[in-house]
Amino acid sequence: MAFSLSLRTTAHFNFRIVSSWSVFQFSTQSASTLLSGFIYCGKCGARFHGEHGNYSCYSRTKGDKKYIVDPNCKNKKWKIPDLDAVVTDYICHFEFESLEKEAVNDVPAPDYSKRITEIDKQIGRMLDLYQLGSIPIDIISKKVDDLYKEKETLQTAEIPQQRHISIEELLQARDKFISVLNGGSLEEKRACLSLLIKRIEIDDDKVNIILNEL
Incomplete structure (x- = not known):
């Protein structure tokens, strides 16, 4: 303007x-x-x-x-x-x-709660698979790390802007x-x-x- x-x-x-x-x-x-x-x-x-x-x-x-x-x-x-x-x-x-x-x-902050809940479930499933020993630890570790990073990114995006x-x-x-x-x-x-x-x-x-x- x-x-x-x-x-x-x-x-x-x-x-x-x-x-x-x-x-x-x-x-x-x-x-x-x-x-x-x-x-x-x-x-x-x-x-x-x-x-x-x-x-x-x-x-x-x-x-x-x-x-x-x-x-x-x-x-x-x-x-x-x-x-x-x-x-x-x-x-x-x-x-x-x-x-x-x-x-x-003001544009409302995005709601990623559903995706964050799904990420938590996926992390839980990965940990279950680790306990069963059906997937190598390095693969599970990378997948869980990626999920945690995505969750952190979404949680940050939900914080209302100044x-x-x-x-x-x-x-x-x-x-x-x-x-x-x-x-x-x-x-x-x-x-x-x-x-x-x-x-x-x-x-x-x-x-x-x-x-x-x-």
Whole structure:
């Protein structure tokens, strides 16, 4: 789903919503800039970092070799205040209430109870055959091991997935972010953004703000 927004800037922006929600994807206390840890290069996929007044792709600045993805990347650098202003303006003015209409009902976790019961019965039969000595132990051992692995996989699949963020939590985080813009600490602002934004992708003048989905 794409959203377009007119901002006070000459760049072009597309905003997308994706699933998966994590409250804190990085340490909010170690960052020195508002968007550190959120930004990724739209050209090579490397992280962006803030230094010398700019948000820059690690592949371009080559400051830390372990973060370099493409040493030939030429993605644009953004002035820290400029990109901060773009993201802040978007968060403050986007109508998060409209997302509630687009939210999809949660898909129930699959029920594999019948298959798990059948696996338990098969394991029991394998153990009976072992006691009778009618099948070599190595064959029984492999079969039982395969059955246990299948059972474990099915049991894991039945565990409910972590819920997405609710519209109420989004609105609370948005309102809190607005309230701490003037006078709040950097950690408070970043904590709010971590509830609202999954990641930000930069491709020269294009900024994709990927939100946490309901």
